[in-house]
Structure formats: C-alpha cells, structure tokens
Amino acid sequence: MSRGSAARPVSPAPRLPSRLATLRAEPGWRRIDLISDLHLSPDMPATLARLRAHLSATPADAIFLLGDIFEAWIGDDARWQAGTFEQFALELLRGVSARKPLFFMHGNRDFALGEPMAEDAGMRLLPDPARLEAFGRGWLLSHGDQLCLGDVGYLRARAAVRRPGVLAALRAMPLFARRALARHLRAKSRMHQSDPSTWADVDDDAARAWLRDAGCDTLIHGHTHRPALHDLGDGLARAVLSDWDYDHGPGRGDVLVMDARGLHRIAPMHAAAPDPHAGGGSP
Ligand code: MN
DSSP: OOOSSTTSOOOOOOOOOSSOEEEEOOTTOOOEEEEOOOOBOTTOHHHHHHHHHHHHHOOOSEEEEOSOSBSOOOOGGGGGSTTSHHHHHHHHHHHHHTTSOEEEEOOSSSTTOOHHHHHHHTOEEEOSSEEEEETTEEEEEOOSGGGOTTOHHHHHHHHHHTSHHHHHHHHHSOHHHHHHHHHHHHHHHHHTOOOGGGSOOOOHHHHHHHHHHHTOSEEEEOSSOOOEEEEEETTEEEEEOOOOBSSSTTOBOOEEEEETTEEEEEOOOOOOOOOTTSTTOOO
C-alpha cells in the first residue's frame, strides 16, 4: 500500500492489546448510533444543540461516542460548577443514559475525561480499541489517532501528554486557570486551522493488521474528519466518521447507523416534532 512519499518517516504500528476489550450487543438491540469529533466547547452552541436534538430523537438502542466529543476536557470537577458548559454536558449525557446504554471512548482532545464524570453521566468508558459483537459480525471501534502513523510528532506528543504525572499536574491547577488555558488553546488552534486533507490519514496496513488480530471485518473510527467507507480488500473495511460543525458555515455532521443490514450514514436527526394529534388538538 502506498503511503505517499516513501521518504516520509512513519511511526511503528501499535500492537493490538493482548486483552482486547470486547462488548456484546444485547439481543434486543436493533440499531446502534456511532458519533465522533463534535469538538464541543462553549463556542459551539449550535453543534451542541444539534447533538441534543439527535440524541432525543434517535430510535437507536445504544449510543457510542467515539472520541473528541469535547474540544477539551478541563477536568471532571468542572461538572459541579453551576451554569457551565461541563454541567450542561453532564445533564445532557445523563438524560440519554437514563433511557439507553451510552458508551464513551476518549479522543485525543477529551482524554482527560475521567471515571467520576463517566459514572455520574451514566456512561461506560471504553478502551481504545474495543471490539463490538453486534448483528452477527465483529466490529473494531477506535478513535483512530493511534493509526495515523505518518503523524510522528503528534504520536510522540500523545504519549507524553498521557503520562500520569502530566494529567495529575493539570488536575492540580485551579479550575479558573484550566478554563483560561483551554480558552487560550482554542484561540490558538483557530489561528492555525489547517486543511484536514493535509493531515496524516489512518495507515491501511496497520488497520488491516488490527482487524485480522481482532477477528473483525470492519474498523470504525473518527479523528481524521474524512468520512468515507474504504475497502481494504479480503473482506475488510474501514468506516470513517465525520466531524460536526453547525456553528460555522452551512453545517455538517453525520451519524453512522449500524443495524442488521450493516452501516449507513444519516444526518443528525432534528428533535421530534410535537404530534399535532396528541394532547388537546388545535381549533
Ligand atoms: Mn481526534
């Protein structure tokens, strides 16, 4: 498989964990929604509203959030601060998990979201990658960043930032300082917005190796913001989730729906319209 310029350095492919987390769909599940890369922040109210609308309208039996749902997660303690974005996120997720199973996998942006927040929100944290058995097939779920082997600098930074000492140091900062830091990083990243088509992509050889080792036929991931379904040969495939943005431009985002027929992509649903025949009726 070509990786573009042969001279470009690439990181070694990560090995599939020897004890791969495996999740079995419940027999009654008829539809699963998979979503990633909303990059939610206090600056993205329309995107947050669209997620809320979809989650309240979808008939899915389970929801999988596959990373970078949040642009940054400044710490689980932020959820107690009244009137904040984090408290709103907690209420939203709690409302969903009260009705159906909700799973959360970390992305590279929201990896600091911890067990206390997950537990409070009623969602189950999934390791990356994780295997899902559903509708008679094995699916491999990942955020995807670990497989972008051409992104050497990023992968090095990824390992550094996830050292326990770094997280502990961040958590020791006062909340107002973490909020200010997140604001600063958001402003900086807006200034240096690069074109996603120039980003490193998931390495197809590494994806195939993971799929074979996991005994799965399809890898589902986000991170690259390049929604597609790639045929990897030998019955293997790679399904890529889209990012969401309803705050700038015409709005984009999609949901990958898994059911007995396979995978298909839909636009996020709008909140269900009130039934005109319900209640008191109209004159
Ligand atoms: Mn990402």
